[in-house]
Amino acid sequence: MASSGKIVISVDGPAASGKGTLAKALAAKLGFAYLDTGALYRAVALATIESGGDPANFDDVKKVIDNVTHHVTPETLVNPKLRTPEVAAGAAKVAAYPDVRHAVRDYQVEFAKNPPNGAPGAVLDGRDIGTVVCPDADVKLYVTASPEERARRRFEELKAKEPSTTYETVLNDVNARDHADTHRTISPLKPADDAHILDTTTLDRAQALDAAVRLFHAKFPPEADRPAKTKSPRL
Ligand code: DC
Secondary structure, three states: OOOOOOEEEEEEOOOOOOHHHHHHHHHHHHOOEEEEHHHHHHHHHHHHHHOOOOOOOHHHHHHHHHHHHHOOOHHHHHOHHHHOHHHHHHHHHHOOOHHHHHHHHHHHHHHHHOOHHHOOEEEEEEOOHHHHHOOOOOEEEEEEOOHHHHHHHHHHHHOOOOOOOOHHHHHHHHHHHHHHHHHOOOOOOOOOOOOEEEEOOOOOHHHHHHHHHHHHHHHOOOHHHOOOOOOOOOO
8 A cells, every 4th residue: 555545556458458447437436536647648749739739749749748747637638639549649659758758657646645535545547557657556457358359349439430440440550559559668568567467358347347346355355354353352
């Protein structure tokens, strides 16, 4: 447990693995605060683009880093503009700059130490939470699924919104993002040595949540399962 007394759960994994959905559901179930750390990188990319800059140009990105990371609100992280393909591509670029990673890391560490609204713990989802941001997290999950299954799920989500999308395009995108995430020199995606690998290829959302809750309770047993305190004998 963090020295602040708060419980920290890291949920890492590749794109479209379902880690965001799982992390949010786990946080809701436990009454913990939830942070989508990918949204922070997306917010830096969006601010760069909206200021007329290019995420591929570090000088443009540098100008917005402090402003974004010092003024994060719950609304910042759910802005629908963060979900466009242009911002996703920009986020992958800004996530490779050490200055961006440091500023985002400071925000994440503070969130884990002091979750908003006095929550008893925090669930952070991302790529490097268990390895770099919160190496002392109490429970570490690495959520994955086969690239084909991840592409299938993403395709199901997208096909109504973007009828021209094909499964092959989505699979290529999943493979390209895996390559970028795992080959980044700084904080590449990989499971922490002490992470529990949760392969959701054959699990639905409810089964994945059950598995995560079980892993959490293995470390923090629910009250009902804790051994009753033995009364000291009367002398
Ligand atoms: O999970 P996502 O697609 O919203 O992430 C957006 C980008 O940020 C993606 O390129 C990976 C990167 N990222 C990262 O480098 N470290 C994190 N902890 C979270 C996301």
